[in-house]
Each structure stands twice: as C-alpha cells, then as structure tokens.
Amino acid sequence: MSFRWRPVQPFASTLERGSGTIWYVTTDAFLADCRARLAFDLLSHTWNAVVLWSLRDGPRRPVELREHIGSISSKVLTETLRRLQFNGLVSRQAYPGSPPHVEYALTPLGRTLLGPIDTIGAWAFEHGDEVMAAQDADADER
Numbered sequence: 001m002s003f004r005w006r007p008v009q010p011f012a013s014t015l016e017r018g019s020g021t022i023w024y025v026t027t028d029a030f031l032a033d034c035r036a037r038l039a040f041d042l043l044s045h046t047w048n049a050v051v052l053w054s055l056r057d058g059p060r061r062p063v064e065l066r067e068h069i070g071s072i073s074s075k076v077l078t079e080t081l082r083r084l085q086f087n088g089l090v091s092r093q094a095y096p097g098s099p100p101h102v103e104y105a106l107t108p109l110g111r112t113l114l115g116p117i118d119t120i121g122a123w124a125f126e127h128g129d130e131v132m133a134a135q136d137a138d139a140d141e142r
Contacts, residue, residue, distance in 0.1 A: 042087060042113070047072060047080040049117045052089060052106065056114055059093070059105035089113065 043049055047069075054060065054068050066077055081104055084090035089110035093103050106114075124131075 042089070043116065043120070045080075045083070047076060048084060048089075049113075049120070051077070051080050051084060052110055052113055053117055053121075055090065055104060055106045055110070059103040061101055061103055065104070084110065 050069055050072075051065065054065055060068065062074070062077060062081070065081075066072060066074065069077075072080075081090060081092070085092055085104075088107055090104050091107050093105065095101050095103070
C-alpha cells in the first residue's frame with residue numbers, strides 16, 4: 001500500500017498491511033496545534049479568502065482592494081492584510097515618492113490557496129440555495 005497521508009502531530013496510528021504502512025487520522029487530528037486546523041482557521045476567517053481572491057490577478061493598493069471587495073472597512077482590511085502577511089500569504093511593498101503608496105500581492109504560498117478557495121466557491125455556488133433553505137427552515141421553526 002502506498003497511501004501515506006499523515007497528520008502533523010504524531011497522533012496518527014498505523015496499520016500494517018502487506019509490505020506498506022498505512023497512516024490514518026485519529027480523533028486528535030484537529031487539535032489546536034494541528035496544521036489541518038491551521039488551514040481551516042486561515043480559510044474560515046470572514047475576509048481572508050475574499051482578500052486572497054481579490055489579489056489573484058496581481059498587486060493592488062488598499063484603496064483598490066476596498067473598491068474591488070466592496071463592503072469592507074479600512075480597519076478590517078488593514079487587520080486582514082496584516083494577518084495574511086503574518087502568515088506568509090501576502091507581501092507588502094512600500095513605494096517611496098510623492099505621494100508614497102503601498103501595494104499588496106500574493107506570495108507563492110498565498111497563491112497555493114487559490115485552488116482550495118475556488119473549490120469552496122464552486123461548492124457554495126452549487127449548494128448555497130440548499131444551505132439558505134435550511135437556514136430559513138430553522139428560522140421558521142423558532
């Protein structure tokens with residue numbers, strides 16, 4: 001067997017089958033220090049995926065990002081960009097001059113999240129009506 005998906009921490013158990021080792025995930029796979037949980041945290045924050053997606057075509061100034069995204073405040077955009085920069089997903093380039101300006105761009109690491117974001121978006125497009133219907137049904141029951 002050649003399947004070797006492993007969680008980050010040594011919480012995986014192993015099964016011996018034939019000549020290969022099969023790693024499988026135990027219930028500890030999504031502990032706070034697990035890399036899978038880190039990825040879910042990065043993608044689940046309200047604005048992270050939106051900002052990353054908005055940078056997919058190239059660098060943008062904060063004002064351009066706000067115009068492209070729409071309903072995001074300057075404060076929230078700044079916090080989101082700092083968080084993405086801290087996690088190595090976005091780079092910040094300051095340009096001196098008159099007036100000086102700043103541009104943000106995806107890093108190679110940030111670019112690797114575009115595929116998963118696109119997949120989640122496709123899922124939402126396909127199943128969004130079902131989710132909203134379930135929410136409406138739940139609200140009607142209350």
